[in-house]
Amino acid sequence: MKKIRMNVQGRVQGVGFRFTTKMLADELGVYGSAMNEDNGSVTIEAMGEDDAMDTFIEKVKASPAPYGRVTFYTIEENATITERDRFITN
Template sequence: MIQSYRIDVYGIVQGVGFRWFAQQTANKYHLVGWVCNNSNGSVEMRVQGQETNVKAFIEAINQGPGYYSRVDKVLKHAVAPFESNNFAIK
């Protein structure tokens, strides 16, 4: 079943390659949507795809891209389905 979520990620997630990591991870799990930086230092995403793939994506996001990043909190909220054919960095 296709699921759609807004995901907000807090921690050290800007200026450390986090959006690129999110895009690569979304592509790995065949998800569509987008990722952008927020002015409060968090990263916001819209993610849509098969429920099992979204769960795997969120598990990977919780780990972060590596040494320079730190994920403190990930919030997930269901949203209405949206149209997209890729996962974009905004």
């Protein structure tokens, strides 16, 4: 199981980015969370099987929200992320 923390910047707040990220995660069987940050970015903690995570990451980088746009992102693998049994948005 792969666990990552990802921060995305660009047009990612006010465009349904977290909601569509949750829909994508649910479709792929990825668990975790997405949270708006005060600086306008979104932080995502996600975990799942390697293939599902690879697809999830690529689709998040391309923005799952039709009116969203990711201009910059960071990704780090982090084994200490709290395990969840679903994907939530805060």
